[in-house]
Amino acid sequence: MRRLTCLFVLLPLLMLGACHRDADPVAPSSEPALPATPPPPNDTPAGQRIEADVRILADDAMEGRETGTPGYDRAAEYVARRFAEIGLEPAGDDGTWFQRVSLVASTRVADGARLAIHRGGRTIELRHDDQFLPSPSARDTAVDITAPAVFVAHGIHAPDLGHDDFAGLNLAGKIVVTFPDAPDAFTGDLLAYHSSSPARLEAVASRGAVGMVVLATPAHAARAPWAFIQSMSAKPGMSLVDDDGNIVDTPPGLRAVAAVNVTAADAFFDGTGKLAAEIFDAARRGEIRGFDLPGTITLSSRSKIERIETRNVVAKLPGSDAALAGEHVVYTAHLDHLGIGEAVDGDAIHNGAIDNALGVAIVLETARELKTAAVAPKRSTLFVAVGAEEQGLLGSRRFALTPTVAGPLVANINIDMPMLTAPTSDIVPIGIEHSTLKAALEEAAGEIGVALSPDPFPEEVVFVRSDQFSFVREGIPAVYLDGGVVAANDRQDPKRAVTWFLRNCYHKPCDQADLPIHYGDAARLARLAARLGQIVGNTPERPRWNEGNFFGRTFGKPPRE
Numbered sequence: 257m258r259r260l261t262c263l264f265v266l267l268p269l270l271m272l273g274a275c276h277r278d279a280d281p282v283a284p285s286s287e288p289a290l291p292a293t294p295p296p297p298n299d300t301p302a303g304q305r306i307e308a309d310v311r312i313l314a315d316d317a318m319e320g321r322e323t324g325t326p327g328y329d330r331a332a333e334y335v336a337r338r339f340a341e342i343g344l345e346p347a348g349d350d351g352t353w354f355q356r357v358s359l360v361a362s363t364r365v366a367d368g369a370r371l372a373i374h375r376g377g378r379t380i381e382l383r384h385d386d387q388f389l390p391s392p393s394a395r396d397t398a399v400d401i402t403a404p405a406v407f408v409a410h411g412i413h414a415p416d417l418g419h420d421d422f423a424g425l426n427l428a429g430k431i432v433v434t435f436p437d438a439p440d441a442f443t444g445d446l447l448a449y450h451s452s453s454p455a456r457l458e459a460v461a462s463r464g465a466v467g468m469v470v471l472a473t474p475a476h477a478a479r480a481p482w483a484f485i486q487s488m489s490a491k492p493g494m495s496l497v498d499d500d501g502n503i504v505d506t507p508p509g510l511r512a513v514a515a516v517n518v519t520a521a522d523a524f525f526d527g528t529g530k531l532a533a534e535i536f537d538a539a540r541r542g543e544i545r546g547f548d549l550p551g552t553i554t555l556s557s558r559s560k561i562e563r564i565e566t567r568n569v570v571a572k573l574p575g576s577d578a579a580l581a582g583e584h585v586v587y588t589a590h591l592d593h594l595g596i597g598e599a600v601d602g603d604a605i606h607n608g609a610i611d612n613a614l615g616v617a618i619v620l621e622t623a624r625e626l627k628t629a630a631v632a633p634k635r636s637t638l639f640v641a642v643g644a645e646e647q648g649l650l651g652s653r654r655f656a657l658t659p660t661v662a663g664p665l666v667a668n669i670n671i672d673m674p675m676l677t678a679p680t681s682d683i684v685p686i687g688i689e690h691s692t693l694k695a696a697l698e699e700a701a702g703e704i705g706v707a708l709s710p711d712p713f714p715e716e717v718v719f720v721r722s723d724q725f726s727f728v729r730e731g732i733p734a735v736y737l738d739g740g741v742v743a744a745n746d747r748q749d750p751k752r753a754v755t756w757f758l759r760n761c762y763h764k765p766c767d768q769a770d771l772p773i774h775y776g777d778a779a780r781l782a783r784l785a786a787r788l789g790q791i792v793g794n795t796p797e798r799p800r801w802n803e804g805n806f807f808g809r810t811f812g813k814p815p816r817e
């Protein structure tokens with residue numbers, strides 16, 4: 257699960273077309289441990305199967321399942337064996353269980369990095385590291401550009417809100433200077449989409465820009481301090497490579513991107529008669545549009561580029577109806593995690609029990625439920641343990657862009673990091689309001705006897721931050737089934753347990769199998785997911801986006817036949 261990502265919302269632009277693994281600047285809580293509770297009983301066969309899978313996938317032997325490591329490959333082999341044991345068919349490349357996912361990892365090299373403003377006969381050199389950080393390039397080990405500059409405010413064209421930062425500007429051959437995030441009027445899905453890295457890069461690249469400088473604003477700096485951006489930018493970022501060797505989601509014309517500390521922003525407006533502080537405020541209110549900046553900017557970056565191979569694990573339950581078996585309902589859960597990193601209390605292995613061994617184990621149990629039912633769903637069902645999620649949803653992007661099966665994908669049901677450390681009576685279906693999947697889920701939940709709760713943290717816009725978004729981008733209706741928030745007893749508060757996990761163990765070595773995971777609730781989530789898949793798989797009409805829905809309008813396309 258990616259809570260605060262560079263791809264979306266908080267660190268949108270540190271990597272040109274690739275993404276750093278996410279991290280969380282939230283301060284750790286002083287609470288040393290979860291409030292003492294008796295270990296939850298695990299007394300159902302389904303719960304016991306899920307626990308057994310979690311204990312294996314989150315074992316130290318898997319070394320944290322990092323993309324490109326032998327530990328990840330061992331975990332992938334294990335999932336393939338489990339799919340075979342359940343009785344599914346391999347549905348990866350060439351009759352195997354695996355789909356190849358090729359990546360490039362790019363790392364910023366400090367030597368040769370430069371950001372300079374040439375104006376009125378003098379040159380202002382920004383200091384590397386404390387004033388600016390170039391993003392590593394996925395394509396070029398060395399980039400040197402000098403070009404005229406144009407300020408484009410937030411760099412957003414949102415016809416829905418009548419907002420166009422590019423009106424009347426020519427970006428061709430220029431370096432754009434822009435702010436992260438979006439004006440205050442942007443909320444929810446519109447905020448998430450327009451402040452996302454792919455949307456931004458595409459917006460300026462399609463207008464001909466050759467470089468981009470992102471100035472942190474005071475509001476952005478309050479949430480993501482420069483020290484945090486510095487620590488993130490030291491890590492490699494990854495990009496997906498397609499079968500023709502092209503780097504996906506990286507517009508080739510846009511050659512260099514750099515982030516600039518808020519403390520250096522004034523230099524860019526020097527000589528324009530405007531102060532950075534005034535421009536920040538006007539941009540927040542949506543009251544400023546772009547303008548040409550005097551002089552030119554030089555932007556140089558150096559990168560180390562390496563190829564990395566990983567893979568998705570893909571299994572299929574063939575549909576039972578000849579007419580519909582060519583269509584597919586796709587379950588996903590990411591199998592990768594962060595590997596071996598910084599040690600905490602002598603433990604350096606980031607086991608990722610909840611993020612996301614638990615999600616994979618729930619999908620395995622869902623597969624078993626569907627396989628052992630009297631009749632398979634009419635449509636075919638795919639179960640995909642995707643890789644490289646922590647690197648920017650890359651395994652799911654690979655699968656959604658280039659599926660290993662012929663015939664359309666009609667829906668995606670994703671499970672990521674269900675934080676089931678306190679007993680709950682509900683499930684949170686993220687993004688369900690966008691499509692006709694809602695009616696199917698309500699029917700399934702009624703039968704299973706589980707309540708559905710609205711997203712308790714809508715401001716986190718999680719719908720665009722896990723693997724379902726890769727399917728959404730291909731126009732495929734999707735839902736992310738998350739753990740619940742309604743307490744099942746009056747002693748344990750699930751929201752408090754979630755907050756505790758996010759503060760203390762999210763993306764840390766203590767996300768491991770000794771957490772008090774409620775496997776009975778995990779089994780209930782698997783039952784619900786399975787019943788949802790049956791209903792969607794058997795309903796004659798394919799799921800569709802609701803009339804006028806933002807995602808449907810933005811990404812909807814005629815279904816792939």
Ligand SMILES: [Zn+2]
Nearest residue numbers: 257258611646
């Ligand atoms: Zn994660």
